[in-house]
Amino acid sequence: MTTQLLPPRAVTGLRGAGRLATIVLDWRPVPWSTVVDHYAVYAAPAGAGWRLLAKTVYPHYEHRGLKLAGEEWSYRIVTVDASGTASRPSSSVRVASKVSVTVSGEPLAVVGSFDGKGLELALSPGGYARYPATFPNGVDFRAGTDSPGTGWSYLQPGPSDAWAGRRNHLFRLRFDLAAAPAADVDLALWLIDSHASIPGTAVLSVNGTTVERLAFATGATKGSTIGDSTIPGSPLKPSYVEKPLPRGLFQAGENVLELFKDQGSWIAYDAIGLYARH
Known part of the structure; x- marks a missing residue:
């Protein structure tokens, strides 16, 4: 007599969140009574068919490397148990990644x-x-005059860094505006990497007014000696901060944005910029 193996249950609760260049997926795992070999993540970009995107043993997946102009994808999950038997696909979810202000805005x-x-x-x-x-x-940089190659350090240390004196470090970005902005201004601060355990925080200020404390994602630490996160197989862990800044912070003439690194260790810059809205 042959025993018919039942397929594992399909996962439920699939949901997604769009971030910059990334879409994050989460779902409820199947009951522990099922010995799961892996979850197969299937994806379909707008106007195309389904394809296997990844396999994971966790009820979580991050689809990275998406375009800065934003992308829209559909996803569904298939459970594969220890015998290799696959469940039916879960219900699908459609998610769009965020559009970067570096694409939508006008550089200031x-x-x-x-x-x-x-x-x-x-x-x-x-x-x-x-x-x-x-x-x-620290860094005191004037946009439009100073050269990034000599005036803006690729690493901003923190007080946890012995090689930088175990002290706080201030980076200033000075820039001129012909007129006060008519709408809020968007900050883009991209990192190619950061310290793997204590990237810490920095206080963000504009023209002497404290805006908030920025917290940085943990990285891989390799960014202290490797400058390119786009190399295939790169160990670097890029991260992105994009946020609106109230227009009332800015003025005609000189403006000064400050990042005061008074907690944790270093961050490694990709670029930093301020963008006006169209």
Whole structure:
């Protein structure tokens, strides 16, 4: 007599959240009575068919490397048990990634290129030991005048970094505006990497007014010596901060944005910029 094996249950609760260049998926795992070999993540971009995107043992997946202009994808999950038997597909979910302000906005002041690389910045890719002598008072950069290759350090240390004196570090970005902005301004701060355990935080200020404390994602630590996160197989872990800043913070004439790194260890820049809304 042959025993008929029942397929595992389909997962439920599939949901997605769009982020910059990334879509994050979560779902409820099947009951522990099912010995799961893996979850198969199937995806379909707009106007195309389903394809196997990834396999994971966790009820979570991050679809990375999406276009900055935003992408829309559909997803469904198939459970595969230890015998190799597959469930029916879960219900599908359609999710769009966010559009970057570097695409939607008009640049007001930009340092570096938003390209996943920090090689155009000072001391990159591995000259951090020269930071204390090169930037004894931190960074004070004027957009449109100073060169990123000499004026903006690729690493901003924190007080946990012995090589930078175990102290706080201030980076200033100065820029001029012909008139006060008519709408809120968007900040784009991209990192190619950050410290793997204590990337810490920095206080963001505009023209002497504290806006908020920015928290940075943990990285891989390799960004202290590798300047390109786009190389195939790169160990770097890029992260992105994009946020609106109230228009009332800005004024005609000179403006100063400050990042005061007073917690944790270093962050490695891709680029930083301010963008006006169309």
